[in-house]
Amino acid sequence: MSKIICSAAIRGAHKIVDMAEEGYERALKKYGPEHEVAFPNTAYFLPIIYSMLGAPVRQLGDMREIFQECRRLLPAPVRDNLWLPYLAPALDAGMATFFAEEMYEAIRYIEESNFYTKTEDPTEGGLWLGAADDVIFRKRGVEFVDGTAPGFAAILGTPSDPETASKIALELQEKNLYIFMHDQTEGLNMPEQLKKNVVQIGWGTRLVPFGPTYTSVVFAIGFACRVALAFGGIKPGDFKGNLVYNKDRTFAFVMAFGPVSDEWYANAAGAINWGFPTISDWDIPQVLPTGICTYEHVVSQVPHEEIVQKSIEVRGLKVTVSKIDIPVAYGPAFEGERVRKDDLYLECGGGRTLGVELLVSKAMEDVQDGLVTVEGPEMTDVEAGAKLPLAILAEVAGRQMQSDFEPILERQFHHLINYAQGIMHIGQRNIMWLRVGKAAIEKGFKFEHLGRILHGKLHQEFGAIVDKVQVKIFTQEDKVKEVLELAKQVYVGRDERLGSMTDDTEDVFYSCTLCQSFAPSHVCVITPERVGMCGAYNWLDGKASFEINPTGPNQPIVKGECIDPTLGQWAGVNAFVRQASRGKVEQVSAYSLMVDPMTACGCFECIATMLPMCNGIMLVNRDYMGMTPSGMKFTTLAGMVGGGAVTPGFLGVSKHYICSRKFMKAEGGLKRVVWMPKMLKDELRERLAVRAEEENLPGFLDLIADEEVGTTEDKVLAFLQEKGHPALTMEIAV
Numbered sequence: 001m002s003k004i005i006c007s008a009a010i011r012g013a014h015k016i017v018d019m020a021e022e023g024y025e026r027a028l029k030k031y032g033p034e035h036e037v038a039f040p041n042t043a044y045f046l047p048i049i050y051s052m053l054g055a056p057v058r059q060l061g062d063m064r065e066i067f068q069e070c071r072r073l074l075p076a077p078v079r080d081n082l083w084l085p086y087l088a089p090a091l092d093a094g095m096a097t098f099f100a101e102e103m104y105e106a107i108r109y110i111e112e113s114n115f116y117t118k119t120e121d122p123t124e125g126g127l128w129l130g131a132a133d134d135v136i137f138r139k140r141g142v143e144f145v146d147g148t149a150p151g152f153a154a155i156l157g158t159p160s161d162p163e164t165a166s167k168i169a170l171e172l173q174e175k176n177l178y179i180f181m182h183d184q185t186e187g188l189n190m191p192e193q194l195k196k197n198v199v200q201i202g203w204g205t206r207l208v209p210f211g212p213t214y215t216s217v218v219f220a221i222g223f224a225c226r227v228a229l230a231f232g233g234i235k236p237g238d239f240k241g242n243l244v245y246n247k248d249r250t251f252a253f254v255m256a257f258g259p260v261s262d263e264w265y266a267n268a269a270g271a272i273n274w275g276f277p278t279i280s281d282w283d284i285p286q287v288l289p290t291g292i293c294t295y296e297h298v299v300s301q302v303p304h305e306e307i308v309q310k311s312i313e314v315r316g317l318k319v320t321v322s323k324i325d326i327p328v329a330y331g332p333a334f335e336g337e338r339v340r341k342d343d344l345y346l347e348c349g350g351g352r353t354l355g356v357e358l359l360v361s362k363a364m365e366d367v368q369d370g371l372v373t374v375e376g377p378e379m380t381d382v383e384a385g386a387k388l389p390l391a392i393l394a395e396v397a398g399r400q401m402q403s404d405f406e407p408i409l410e411r412q413f414h415h416l417i418n419y420a421q422g423i424m425h426i427g428q429r430n431i432m433w434l435r436v437g438k439a440a441i442e443k444g445f446k447f448e449h450l451g452r453i454l455h456g457k458l459h460q461e462f463g464a465i466v467d468k469v470q471v472k473i474f475t476q477e478d479k480v481k482e483v484l485e486l487a488k489q490v491y492v493g494r495d496e497r498l499g500s501m502t503d504d505t506e507d508v509f510y511s512c513t514l515c516q517s518f519a520p521s522h523v524c525v526i527t528p529e530r531v532g533m534c535g536a537y538n539w540l541d542g543k544a545s546f547e548i549n550p551t552g553p554n555q556p557i558v559k560g561e562c563i564d565p566t567l568g569q570w571a572g573v574n575a576f577v578r579q580a581s582r583g584k585v586e587q588v589s590a591y592s593l594m595v596d597p598m599t600a601c602g603c604f605e606c607i608a609t610m611l612p613m614c615n616g617i618m619l620v621n622r623d624y625m626g627m628t629p630s631g632m633k634f635t636t637l638a639g640m641v642g643g644g645a646v647t648p649g650f651l652g653v654s655k656h657y658i659c660s661r662k663f664m665k666a667e668g669g670l671k672r673v674v675w676m677p678k679m680l681k682d683e684l685r686e687r688l689a690v691r692a693e694e695e696n697l698p699g700f701l702d703l704i705a706d707e708e709v710g711t712t713e714d715k716v717l718a719f720l721q722e723k724g725h726p727a728l729t730m731e732i733a734v
């Protein structure tokens, strides 16, 4: 801990204990040791002393022993020429400070009985409210436990203009925090600044003016101690339990404005005992290493416009969004709801227009929590039946966030958006498809609300890793294309992370049952060489998802004994799928289209099916809207394959899996492929060329037919014969 800060804190503590003790000796002479002493109407005595030492201070005489304890705690002032570890002595000095200040304030209640007003509302009495009595404490303290109020900001001093003071107060209120105000800066105090700006103060608005001197900080810390005693089951005297409870449960911090005196340093050191850091606008040394507090202990020179956000970040306060503020109903009941043609007002993506969704992580300072922007036409700007391009770019930041978690969070968009009544979301990545019903538009639903949903729900469901979320939505083609390009680079990076891992090197695979809301018996088995059929989850994503949420949809599967290496069947995988599909699926092959193929949900990037005349496999991607040689378009094929059914000869696959060495190994692999749309061939060209080289099939891509060759089996067969495609001489696939 900074020598400068510790020296000042220890100096300050000495001054405070001296001042309090002098006052005590005077009071003792005047009133005698049996004179009653207490904060008003409370059963918690002087709550910091009671919590830490288990000592109920009832009379002036009881304070003698506490002052002795203060003296025991007080370290010697720091000498200029001696370098020592200072953290522990500074924390002890901070604790002595609070004991002394509590006794100082209690004596003030004897000597100046009208110093603090006796109401909850400062407009009805004096400005300063003093210690909360038990009626107020019970009513307000429970909010610290039920989540209505995550904690408090203990403010020392004030910014110099009322506008800034009001803005900071409002920002803190918006985070549902209590604002406890103390002391003044150069003759100005925060409650007066707020009143000048016609801001209502008092317990009712959570803007609580505790006291005009720094000694009143004990009312804030004492409040936290009482919460631990009353609602946390912590016993008086269990100082460790009380400190840890508050560090973990009460998100509080000190916010200091203006020059920091020795006495303020002493109070800040005291607060660190509870894990409450100090954030200041002033030029003081910082204490950045973590230790007692969750993150940094003292952060300084923070501009006023950033001080709330910085405080939240430093304290590790998680933003709680209790309600998703959108004009339609929201919940899991609407997840499987469809928006059919007759109800359709607007659609985006799904091959009709460009559509892409992407989540990336950024540095803390690059994300403004809660920011939602829409560039391009809003839903309200277009006529019924409109089609718009759409890019949804969510940028998140968090102390615990890792880039490995990005795909997992991104894949949640599907169900999070689907929870909104009258909104249908299908697919993911750059094959997402959004449909908005007429009723939702009538209720006022807009693109902006997609951002609100993602902001709120990512906080709610991934609060442990996400601290900030901003969402940028684009509905102009050029901007959508920009996001699309970025997304493609990100997807390649994600897929490459698997590196040299193979199904043979790993003993554990991962399940994904995220799509069971649409297809109740569907289970994706994700292996290093077989990405989930939506293309959004690879093996590492499954692993990361399990780390984030051990009871979530991605569970480890110990593959167990290998039953058939060519089909890709393992005893452990079969047992898992049987249980996860509730007995609907007995066994699955990871590498076969014909024998026990996997179930398919509806999110697959591509469909693979047999062309019997050609003795080969055709592939079609979701974006391809034309006819295929199977006699069916993608949408018709999807209807046959999806819904969690096992359909030998038809299978949902990801683009990544098409380029895998294990792709349809049981049917002969890549050389069995006879047809795919040109756009898919072009997209996978480089990766397929590498695979063809590995298979000793030079120039193989030119042997694969596409829609320019034909969309009937006859035409495709004639092409294969002309080119001498190897599938024609392979064993017949059954």
Ligand code: SF4
Pocket: 411, 512, 513, 514, 515, 516, 523, 524, 532, 533, 534, 535, 536, 537, 601, 603, 604
């Ligand atoms: S398609 Fe498979 S991997 Fe993708 S989200 Fe659905 S269940 Fe998970």
